[in-house]
Amino acid sequence: MAETKTHRVTVAQRALLLSWAGVTDLGRRRETNQDAFLAEFPLFVVADGMGGHAGGEIASRSTVERLQAVVSAGDVNGPAIEKALEQAVGDIADHPETTDEGTGTTLTGVFFAITGDHAQWVALNIGDSRVYLLRDDRLVQVTTDHSVVQELITAGKLSPEEAEGHPYSNVITRAVGASELTAPDYVTIDVRAGDRFVICSDGLTKELTDYGIQHFLREHRDPGHSVDAMLAAALENGGRDNVTLIIVQVEDEDDSSSPIEDTTE
Template sequence: MAETTTRTHDVPGTQHPLMLSWAGATDVGRRRETNQDAFFAEYPLFIVADGMGGHAGGEIASQSTIRRLESLVSSDDVGRDAIERALELAVGDIADHPETTDEGTGTTLTGVFLEYDEGVPHWVSLNIGDSRVYLLRDDRLIQVTTDHSVVQELIAAGKISPEEAEGHPYSNVITRAVGASELTPPDYVALEVRAGDRFVICSDGLTKELTDYGIQHFLREHADPAAAVDAMLAAALENGGRDNVTLVIVQVADESAPDPSSTSEPLGE
């Protein structure tokens, strides 16, 4: 189900008035019968989860995790400690669910949130598994997160190249997940808030079908987050859609210099 309407929100505490805009979508893809991905995009938290497990296990895991984290936004308590408490609760939800029968049930989790230090905002990325956060800054795309996967460990050890990883027989094996077992906290990376930045938060259903160059191309071609989401999703499906595809795009704009093509209105506090 797509949700590609652009939403906006002012960013308080910045030296210059900044505005966030974002959009997200998820699709079952061309080869899967069910969609085990889920996402949540609402100021100040933007996350994607990619479930795994037999029967309904993956869907249970991803939706349970998203639901627990969504509640943090409702209670205005988004931060590292609160996120980890919510994930502990999600692990319990997954373990207790009557349809969780597969020991492999779990979900990846990745995304970004705004954290405030003495009233000044900065971004924090979080990651468990092999879903990713990319950042386009100064027209250069970088992968912010590091995959928790067997092939990433092999790359880090110098045993295979990134190109060899794509066709490796263990390319889908992850080493960390949110699931019915002891939780390992997410990896965090802190980033400054800068006008012009654009984040892409995605499951591996996107990165299986689009290269980093392809992601950068569609960001350059489409200034509006919803248009960029639609274009990337369509390209991933056209390129095979071998897995569920989910992505959220978040971008930061200088509110004092609005895009003349934009008709979005701030949501307010």
């Protein structure tokens, strides 16, 4: 079973407990795993690499390693993340095995941030990996895909159902790669007890619908059990790509669902 980890923070004179688990898997049709993830408070991200030979694996790993250094430095914020991505682009470009101009990686996730006296989540995204939020028993996609089909959907030229089988369904319009530097999109989210985030590569969403993701969140409260169940279902449904996901959930002792203000120093 995937290991569930926890971090406790005192907020608004209450104990706020964050718990999470993550897993990555080769899938059933790939020869290499080009996904990577980082799940360490306060940053939780998934990177889905792309590129010939070992390129995708190098791109995702380089990006996650640079972000790990940001966590270790203890100052996770937008500018620090963007600086790390700039460094990752250099790492990818300089690596001897990343000669393919298409080499790069998606990046998506959330980090826990404090602005003034308030705690909040900040979701970030480059590419078509996704962040979902289950709140009040309703699942919503927090991030917006950077993909050709999403642009067509937004323009009203394609329905979500038609997008699933579109020939350009895997073509993304933004990436962290050797040939470009792109800042993430950011979405801020208030911190509420009971919230559960799913951060995943498209290897999961190719095999599970939003309804399926919501089903497994409802069935399994422990993040470790949830990620194991979703991974097993994705593999059973075909496992056509590498599958990576992280689940992060928020609880407090009095089970309140109101917004939380952070009072830690």
